[in-house]
Amino acid sequence: MNLPKTGRRVLVSGASRGLGRAVAQAFAANGDRVAVHFGSRPEDADVTLASLPGTGHTLIQGDLADARGAAGVAEAAIEGLGGIDVLVNNAAVNVRHPLPETPYEEWVAIWQRHVAVNLLATxxxxxxxxxxxIDQGGGGRIVNIGSRGAFRGEPDHPAYGATKAAVHALGQSLAVSLAPHGIGVASVAPGFFTTERVAPRLSGPEGDAIRAQSPFGRVATPEEIANAVLWLSSxxxxxxxxxxxxLNGASHLRT
Structure with missing residues (x-):
């Protein structure tokens, strides 16, 4: 198939900050045009957009938990970019909800939100x-952001671990289904990496223990994950x- 190396049209969901921002920046630095999706935090999304080198990028807001919202995001990205060659499914929620401490009503709501955003939106x-x-006829790439937690368990975030495991399985099913059309589908399973959200944990009392999970004695940077996503999209x-x-720095080894 005729997938170009640069100048591609890329939609990154959940790109207002953190890993999504790093992924958008990696594609833009590669010479691609990026649709930066955000659900909330418009100010952060503006910062992401302003940080992208090159031209032709676009900003898209939408609630991916709603099927119509997801359709609106895709339509806006395709219209703004003139098509789509790469999709990075990065948007996700991750709310702490250990079973022994979480009331049933809250438990149900949290699970529904995780399934809606992490799995169904993907x-x-x-x-x-x-x-x-498929309609364009030039092939394409889909890369899903999964998690190490899909394999090692997430006792404080069980819905996150479960939905990320489902995302991995979805990606493998789609890889088989879409290969005849020249569309490659892959997933990454990061371990701990630095973001604004986890910065207090890394600088707090548990920071050393988190870093010690890897024999390298550190956590990843978003740029390290983004570079892997960029290659999988090539x-x-x-x-x-x-x-x-x-992508976990040997902090969890699957057999």
Missing amino acids: ANLSHLAARRM PEAEWSSGTILD
């Missing part, structure tokens, strides 16, 4: 983007379709 955006890629990475790439 499935819906993948459908919308892939159908457009023409050279077609044969990695279906993979789940562990």
Whole structure:
């Protein structure tokens, strides 16, 4: 298939800050045009957009928890970019809810939110983007942001671990389904990495223990994860379709 190396049209969901911002920046630095999606935090999204080198980028707001909202995001990205070649499913929620401490009503609501954003939004955006890629006829790439927690367990965040495991399985199913159309689908499974959200934990009492999870004695940077996403989206990475790439600094080894 005729997937270009640069100048691609890329939608990154949940790109207002953190890993999403780093992913958007990596693609823009590669010469691609990026649709920066955000659900809230418009000021942060503006910062992301302003930080992108190159031209032709666009900003898109939408609630991915709603199927119609996801369709609106995809349509706006396709219209703003003139098509789509790469989708990065990064948007996610991660709310602490250990079972022994969480009331049932809160438990149900948290699980519903995780499934809606982490899993169903990923499935819906993948459908919308892939159908457009098929119509375009040039192939494409979908990269899902999963998690180490899908394999090692998340006792304080069980809905997060479960939905990320489902995202990995979805990616493998789509990899088989979409390969005849030249569309590669892969997932990354990061361990701990630095973001604004986890900065207090890393600088607090548990910071040393978190860093000690890896034999490198540190956590990843968002840029390290973003560079892997960029490669998985490249023409050279077609044969990695279906993979789940562990990015955890040997902090958890799957067998």
